[in-house]
Amino acid sequence: MSKKLLILSGPTHEYIDPVRFIGNASSGLMGKALAEEALARDFDVTFISGPVAPENLPDLGTSGTILHVTGAEEMLSVAQQYFQTSEVIIFAAAVADYTPIEKKTEKMEKSEDDLVLHLKATADIAKMLCAQKTTNQTAIGFALQTADGEANARCKLDTKNLDGIVLNTPATLGASSGTFSYLAANALGFDPWGTIDKATCAQHILDQVK
Numbered sequence: 655m656s657k658k659l660l661i662l663s664g665p666t667h668e669y670i671d672p673v674r675f676i677g678n679a680s681s682g683l684m685g686k687a688l689a690e691e692a693l694a695r696d697f698d699v700t701f702i703s704g705p706v707a708p709e710n711l712p713d714l715g716t717s718g719t720i721l722h723v724t725g726a727e728e729m730l731s732v733a734q735q736y737f738q739t740s741e742v743i744i745f746a747a748a749v750a751d752y753t754p755i756e757k758k759t760e761k762m763e764k765s766e767d768d769l770v771l772h773l774k775a776t777a778d779i780a781k782m783l784c785a786q787k788t789t790n791q792t793a794i795g796f797a798l799q800t801a802d803g804e805a806n807a808r809c810k811l812d813t814k815n816l817d818g819i820v821l822n823t824p825a826t827l828g829a830s831s832g833t834f835s836y837l838a839a840n841a842l843g844f845d846p847w848g849t850i851d852k853a854t855c856a857q858h859i860l861d862q863v864k
Contacts, residue, residue: 702733792817798827799821834850
């Protein structure tokens with residue numbers, strides 16, 4: 655029987671008003687590469703994607719499901735429906751860290767005055783879900799860092815209750831390749847994967863799943 659794999663992919667868009675949002679440059683290409691490699695390995699894939707270009711979505715055919723979301727709260731809500739029944743979970747989404755406290759229902763008109771936005775932190779999706787993780791589940795996350803990468807990635811591995819974490823940099827956003835390293839929960843040091851394309855990175859990640 656095929657293992658059930660849940661992948662969270664792409665950015666989230668946290669809307670300020672009907673046309674403006676807080677987001678990031680995530681393209682969804684890493685998630686796509688993971689889904690396509692997983693299909694080649696006979697996983698049953700559930701793919702939750704934030705807003706990305708259609709060509710950056712995987713073709714799952716009849717072997718998987720794509721679910722579209724917009725914001726972090728929606729991504730968490732949908733993921734909660736599939737987490738417990740998934741044997742493998744990969745948190746590849748670049749979830750926005752903050753969302754407006756108040757979303758305007760009408761488009762704000764431009765003004766010469768400075769604009770002050772009141773923001774609140776979004777839910778830590780991986781941490782919230784993996785607090786319920788069982789010994790029969792494997793969860794792998796990502797840490798995109800600009801400084802103190804290994805220390806920050808190790809901290810995220812521990813606090814989010816992950817089984818492994820992939821460290822990368824902002825240069826991977828929207829690119830077909832990047833520089834990656836990997837830390838398993840039971841390992842002393844990082845495994846440097848070097849500068850590789852995302853398809854190869856996906857192969858390395860899924861090699862960690864036993």
